[in-house]
Amino acid sequence: MSKDDKQGLSLIEKAAARLNKTPEGKVEEIPEPVPVLAQKPAPEKQRNENAAPVNIDISLLKAKGFVTPDGERSNLAEEFRFIKRPLLANAFGRNSDLVDHGNMIMVTSSTAGEGKTLTTINLAMSIAMEMDKTVLLVDADVGRAQIHKILGTPLGPGLIDLLTDENLNVSDVILRTSLPKLRIIPMGRFHPHANELLAGQGMLRLIQELATRYSDRVVIFDSPPLLMTNEAVVLAGLMGQIVFVVESDKTSQGSVKEALSLLDTSKPIGLVLNKASQHREVGYYGYDSYAYSENDGA
Template sequence: MSLIEKAVERLDQLKQAGLEPASSPEVKAVTPELKPEPVQRTPEPVVTVKPSVGRGASIEQGSVSSREIEIDLERLHALGFVTPDHPRTVIAEEYRVVKRPLLKNAVSNGDVSVEDGNLIMVTSALPGEGKSFTALNLAISMALELDHTVLLVDADVSKPSVLRTLGLPPEKGLMDVLTNKDIALPDVLLKTNIDKLSILPAGNTTQRATEVLASDGMNRLLDEMARRYSDRIIIFDSPPLLVTTEARALAAHMGQIVLVVESERTTHSAVKQAAAMISACPIKMTLLNKCSQRGTAGYYGYGYGYGYGYENEA
């Protein structure tokens, strides 16, 4: 009898006797748990948005701040303007004198405070007297002060010249904010490489410029600009008073007005007419431009033709 047969016979005998063989421990097949291999993913690139010249944006006080533009300061100096790197030129000294009473009125407190004194309009009776030259020089000179920031607004919306003078292309600006509810003021401000100086371009032209500048929207915008930053001086390069109606609409909002008069050219009657149009403004000052002087100082303050290029009249 084979071993297998003997084993079977033994099992039968145990069953007949009511006995079961000791159970063998249950053997379970242990299948190793297969953990899914981690999926190798290509890491997503981290995109850092860095403002480029004329196109970027940054965050300032919870809102989109002005984009940055680069002004060629040497070119500006060659055109006869005040620049930070040439603080002792004749023109720089002259505008130190011009700006002082304006700054005093802009920040005065107490009984002699000037309402909206930080809103300063620079205009003239006629084209070509140098009001844009004066506005830009005042803005730069004031920006060199330690305690003030300056916003230069190109409000000559029919013939804007500020960006062109700086050698820069046109940009959206004042009129776009006033006519397009989707464009906010911080979206169109331009921060310059002159510390504390920003620019608000004129923006797109419109046939209804006078009505826009006299609108409630303009009132709200001026209130925002004047009161949001208490230390900010806002200078408006305005159209000439006797050839447009926009300047008169803008003058109604100003705390101070500088009337630029060209020496030996503008008539007394033209100056009187222009002065009458801005009589409601609390503070009015006259600046005599293109005035020849005897002595080493030579010729101070040259303007340029309205809508024309600069020319050296020294």
């Protein structure tokens, strides 16, 4: 077991102690070779990145007020340009202070209904407009998945299937889309212990694989709110950067402080203020002004 694996397992054991540990040291018997003619054919891959791309209706998203890759300048598009710059600099900048696994970005909030998923989609769209960046959008809000509804993409197979089916690989659940630089891993099928899966060893291995195998991509996770499930805190510990969404004039200061206290403040934590009461262009979902600031660890 590598040093990184040991550190990752230590984190999971501390933050999700109720999870059952996988027994170690068990030696499995090697079965006798099966004649070639008697072997069953390998299961057919359910999906891979060579499949036909899933169409995303850009005109519909634009009508609903989302950032779209048509080059049109708007207040919302400019605000997300401002939000994404420090994230990209931390992940791919030329200085020596690059964030470890900085391409792994989690978008979260303290409670539900603060605009977290809408912020996630807009951020993914904005980064996908970069000339040299491909975005992998992962729907990890397993209790309240919305990305497939908004983008009109299939619900699965996806993340949950990947964590529960050892025959699946990452490439089997990645959706290519009609936007050349946007890929999606949907939530997948319902599972009664979906939240617990986010804190399991399978998720740790997946994060490590995505961070290394897709190191040239920006991987954005739409996660559960921090105060609604302990597993979201574990997931945050595996990320390189955190984007924390706060709904203006609604989210209490106490909730924000409590949620932020659960995060590792040695990592970059961007604060996005959603629905701020300023006189700017307002989208269909009530988007208004966004503010981004680096958490100083205080």
